[in-house]
Amino acid sequence: xxxxxxxxxxxxxxxxxxxxxxxxxxxxxxxxxxxxxxxxxxxxxxxxxxxxxxxxxxxxxxxxxxxxxxxxxxxxxxxxxxxxxxxxxxxxxxxxxxxxxxxxxxxxxxxxxxxxxxxxxxxxx
Numbered sequence: 001x002x003x004x005x006x007x008x009x010x011x012x013x014x015x016x017x018x019x020x021x022x023x024x025x026x027x028x029x030x031x032x033x034x035x036x037x038x039x040x041x042x043x044x045x046x047x048x049x050x051x052x053x054x055x056x057x058x059x060x061x062x063x064x065x066x067x068x069x070x071x072x073x074x075x076x077x078x079x080x081x082x083x084x085x086x087x088x089x090x091x092x093x094x095x096x097x098x099x100x101x102x103x104x105x106x107x108x109x110x111x112x113x114x115x116x117x118x119x120x121x122x123x124x125x
Contacts, residue, residue: 026084028064030092039103039119041092046113047071047083053115057103064115065089094119 031042043064045053053066070085072078094103107118 026068026086026088027090028088030090032092032094037121038106039094039121041094041117041119043090043115043117044113045110045115048110048113048115050110053110055105055108055117057105061091061093062117063089063091 029044033040033042041062045066045068048066048068053064056063065088067087068083068085103119104122105117106120107116109116
């Protein structure tokens with residue numbers, strides 16, 4: 001029962017973000033992992049064209065934005081739409097204090113619908 005209540009609160013929070021954020025329709029899920037000499041960010045972006053993805057880094061963190069195009073044509077009957085489409089912008093706070101300052105993006109890859117960004121730690125960290 002408690003987990004159902006938490007799940008309902010989570011859904012309500014997501015709906016609220018959807019309706020009250022300007023021009024942002026959805027947020028992709030993100031995983032952040034750390035190794036001895038790197039920080040890796042993976043973002044689930046199935047159906048998002050690689051050339052539409054923008055990645056920027058500033059002192060407040062990482063911002064990833066793009067558009068997932070709506071694949072349906074006007075002559076189709078829609079029965080269910082659960083996949084979010086349209087523009088998104090995801091802001092992710094990163095540990096920018098030592099050993100990450102400054103972060104150096106060394107790899108960017110979109111494969112199987114997952115954007116992988118790899119940041120190298122500064123030397124001696």
